[in-house]
Amino acid sequence: MLTPRTTTGLPAAESLQAALALIDTEARALFGQGKVADYIPALAQVQPRQFGMAVALVDGSTYQVGDAHTPFSLQSITKLFTFVLALKAIGDDVWKRVGREPSGAAFNSMVQLETEHGIPRNPFINAGALVITDILTTRYAHLDYALLGALRRLTDDPELSWNAAVAKSERDTAHRNMAMAYFMKSHGNFANPPELVLDNYCRQCATEMNCTQLAQATMFLANGGRDLGRDGRPDEQFLSADDARRVNALLLTCGAYDAAGDFAYRIGLPVKTGVGGGIVAIAPGVGTIAVWAPELDAKGNSVLGAFALERLVQLTGWNHT
Ligand code: DON
Numbered sequence: 001m002l003t004p005r006t007t008t009g010l011p012a013a014e015s016l017q018a019a020l021a022l023i024d025t026e027a028r029a030l031f032g033q034g035k036v037a038d039y040i041p042a043l044a045q046v047q048p049r050q051f052g053m054a055v056a057l058v059d060g061s062t063y064q065v066g067d068a069h070t071p072f073s074l075q076s077i078t079k080l081f082t083f084v085l086a087l088k089a090i091g092d093d094v095w096k097r098v099g100r101e102p103s104g105a106a107f108n109s110m111v112q113l114e115t116e117h118g119i120p121r122n123p124f125i126n127a128g129a130l131v132i133t134d135i136l137t138t139r140y141a142h143l144d145y146a147l148l149g150a151l152r153r154l155t156d157d158p159e160l161s162w163n164a165a166v167a168k169s170e171r172d173t174a175h176r177n178m179a180m181a182y183f184m185k186s187h188g189n190f191a192n193p194p195e196l197v198l199d200n201y202c203r204q205c206a207t208e209m210n211c212t213q214l215a216q217a218t219m220f221l222a223n224g225g226r227d228l229g230r231d232g233r234p235d236e237q238f239l240s241a242d243d244a245r246r247v248n249a250l251l252l253t254c255g256a257y258d259a260a261g262d263f264a265y266r267i268g269l270p271v272k273t274g275v276g277g278g279i280v281a282i283a284p285g286v287g288t289i290a291v292w293a294p295e296l297d298a299k300g301n302s303v304l305g306a307f308a309l310e311r312l313v314q315l316t317g318w319n320h321t
Pocket of ligand 1: 074076077096107108126170177179205273274276299300301
């Protein structure tokens with residue numbers, strides 16, 4: 001355990017920074033154990049041996065180690081933000097289009113869609129995220145800007161954007177996602193042309209942030225729905241406290257796909273993973289943790305990222321299960 005602890009229950013700044021330094025050393029010893037994603041050709045170009053980690057606490061302080069300032073492709077981590085936007089836009093009506101149960105299957109599996117009438121199990125598997133992007137495509141004439149606008153506000157970075165080469169690379173090879181979109185359309189669970197939704201989805205997935213930005217952008221989930229103001233911007237109730245609690249429950253049960261049980265066992269916090277190698281974890285009432293290391297395990301989750309989160313909860317006791 002970290003010592004000494006402060007009266008707020010948060011570890012003292014020096015011990016948290018020391019914990020991050022220790023995790024950085026231990027994590028880097030694991031380089032070579034995973035493989036970068038290569039089914040999206042542009043992601044195969046990323047230098048594999050990188051590791052960054054950032055912690056943002058609800059008191060507004062932030063801590064970083066390693067490559068925490070290097071932007072990376074958020075990929076499926078964006079599904080968290082698009083789901084929140086859909087929930088804000090249409091509330092409980094999202095549940096007419098998508099379920100909220102863990103799938104126990106790979107993120108890009110289509111097997112359950114056939115027996116479950118084109119209704120995806122949850123909003124974080126690819127099929128579910130495509131439905132969410134379909135909902136947002138109907139809701140927003142300029143979805144790119146609605147999404148980027150929200151993310152720029154949450155990160156306080158007016159330059160935040162997607163990587164056009166990564167978006168095109170995924171769009172050119174998005175055959176399976178396109179198949180799922182058409183399949184759902186055949187069941188009446190897709191309102192817009194699949195081509196249009198796939199354009200939006202691939203741009204969304206190609207959004208780039210660094211660990212520090214990702215930790216800050218998800219702060220509202222650790223802070224009862226309230227985003228912390230920075231640089232003179234006031235705090236903002238970005239999502240209701242009730243919905244923030246619900247999103248965290250979904251992240252705990254579905255955020256790591258068929259590794260959700262393993263993540264809950266090892267880490268015990270709501271998480272969202274992405275094939276860019278990023279993972280964000282929410283410690284409600286405490287803060288957020290973003291990690292990035294591009295080498296993935298067989299289920300598409302960052303090897304060093306999962307290790308680093310496991311070590312951090314061991315050292316801080318932030319695991320709330
Ligand atoms: O749709 C895809 O396959 C990618 N854009 C995102 C998948 C992903 O990040 C899965 N997470 N581990």
